[in-house]
Amino acid sequence: MQSPLTDFCAVLKRIKTTADVHRGQLQRREALTRVALIDPLIRSLGWDTSNPDMVEVEKNVGAGMILDYLLYASKPIIIEAKKLNESFENHFVQIVGYAFNLGAESLFITDGLKWYHYTNFNSASREPVRKIDLGNTADSDLPKEAAYLIEHLDAALFVNLACSETVEDELRGRIDELEKMIIEVEETVSCLSEGRVLPVIVKVEQEPWLVLGDGHWDPKNKRPKKLRLPDNREVAVGGWSKVLTEICTYCLNKKPELLSPLPILDKAGRKTKLIDTISSTGNCAQITINEQVIFVNVLYSAAASVANAVYMLEKLGERTASRAAVLLAE
16 A cells, blocks of 8 residues: 555546646647646545535636635635646736735646646736746656645645534544655655665556547447546446437536537437437437426437537537546456
8 A cells, every 4th residue: 555645646647647648638738738747736635526515616706707616615625727838927917916815825827737826916026936847857856846746735734624524524533644645755765865766666657648629539339338427427328329328418407508408409400309309310328407308319429419418508608618528448
């Protein structure tokens, strides 16, 4: 069994590897950077990104401003996401203003590899209190960067322990893990100073999730085995028709007003009905939304199924459409 610090360092190493392998795609789309680089780090520090009571993703704070992550700590923590290698200067003043208004005392701006931490909010002063650049950090130096991120981002240090005995026990256990991490950081520093060999970190391969709206891959002749919905729930699927059905179900539950009026024509926008109150073809999946029976047409090719799934997600917003992903079968 690996220690907590080794586990977190392994996460950072996987993030570095993912950035190297998929750099071209991650530099083009913020949504991909979030899914591939930022979400894994946040979740590994105990923040449940699928729990809106703990993490609010894409917090609308008015005037067209969206905060990428609002972590509900005793004092809110804001994380602003950028595409890999994107400048951090864009919207800096506005982000700082909203952080101040929300009572946040900690703000991170990140592209997944660079993590700039701000605590003294002043629009005239843009110098962070700490800059971390995982891409230019040697593996032997990762424990030091890991320790800083743990100190300033680990959920166990910031979430209110008074919520319930069960949660309190769980978080106290997490704090015990942190104490072990501190001991390991001290041991690592001692190893480096004395020239001793560090323990080997076992690499765990990251599952290759493919974003539905990313046009850089083709679903033809491929079979999905798992679907990750925009709220990070994972669903087992055996084919593209199931992917389309699950996405339509998710969208209609999130935004029932899409049912008025019916039918919803498919992406082609002609006469083919994607969603209706009757089965318009011999191959429709039946779902129930607000006690109303609805039929989803799944008589599509793999590519058309994906296109229609993205089409439905876009009705919830561009950012939502870029968060659903599939894991292909071997």
